[in-house]
Amino acid sequence: xxxxxxxxxxxxxxxxxxxxxxxxxxxxxxxxxxxxxxxxxxxxxxxxxxxxxxxxxxxxxxxxxxxxxxxxxxxxxxxxxxxxxxxxxxxxxxxxxxxxxxxxxxxxxxxxxxxx
Amino acid sequence: xxxxxxxxxxxxxxxxxxxxxxxxxxxxxxxxxxxxxxxxxxxxxxxxxxxxxxxxxxxxxxxxxxxxxxxxxxxxxxxxxxxxxxxxxxxxxxxxxxxxxxxxxxxxxxxxxxx
Numbered sequence: 001x002x003x004x005x006x007x008x009x010x011x012x013x014x015x016x017x018x019x020x021x022x023x024x025x026x027x028x029x030x031x032x033x034x035x036x037x038x039x040x041x042x043x044x045x046x047x048x049x050x051x052x053x054x055x056x057x058x059x060x061x062x063x064x065x066x067x068x069x070x071x072x073x074x075x076x077x078x079x080x081x082x083x084x085x086x087x088x089x090x091x092x093x094x095x096x097x098x099x100x101x102x103x104x105x106x107x108x109x110x111x112x113x114x115x116x
Numbered sequence: 117x118x119x120x121x122x123x124x125x126x127x128x129x130x131x132x133x134x135x136x137x138x139x140x141x142x143x144x145x146x147x148x149x150x151x152x153x154x155x156x157x158x159x160x161x162x163x164x165x166x167x168x169x170x171x172x173x174x175x176x177x178x179x180x181x182x183x184x185x186x187x188x189x190x191x192x193x194x195x196x197x198x199x200x201x202x203x204x205x206x207x208x209x210x211x212x213x214x215x216x217x218x219x220x221x222x223x224x225x226x227x228x229x230x231x
Contacts, residue, residue, distance in 0.1 A: 032217050041224065042224060043119070043120065043207070043221075043222040043223050043224045043225065044159070044207070044209075044222040045222070046219055046220075049217075049219070051217055090158050090159075092158075094217055101147075101164065101166065101171045101172065102211075102217055102218065102220075103161055103164070103172060104159075104161065104220065106158030106159050106160070107158050108156070108157055108158050109156075109157070109158050
């Protein structure tokens, strides 16, 4: 079965400094990987996705992630944090299972705190 | 384009009571998902519909949870009777197709508190 591990439950940064949210995956075949963001009292929003094309994936709001098969990692980065980036971030792997229908498996989440 | 709608947004009940949640997916989306998100955890898939048929309900506690999507559009999720451990946010999502990868769009969720 597919799974993801988010290595940090909380990450604190100052506004204007780089962001790094770490994710490792476990998969028996080439996975599809995603990062979702959840702001308080709002729905989950897709930040970016990797589906076996370019290993460096660019998403919305200046975020990007790099798929590294040798390290089984899919870390999320942003060069400069903004106050509005404070939210919960989920690393997600897609598991097609035996039916061919997509099933998303979420990590436990990383809360990003941004201080002025 | 309107997003995924859910109601109610909040619900407080006592244990052993019943509760129902409603979801209206994005127009034209064939696939609908219900997730349970317990505080401090990532969402966990409860059930997946393709049109009005169930594709995956392997993680749905069928002794107390039920869901339906009779006309292949909106859906209801019911808990009867509720337990304390059912306190969570229930998220509904939809996607345009089921097979392979398709982006899932999430609603705002219903926060359930069981006392």
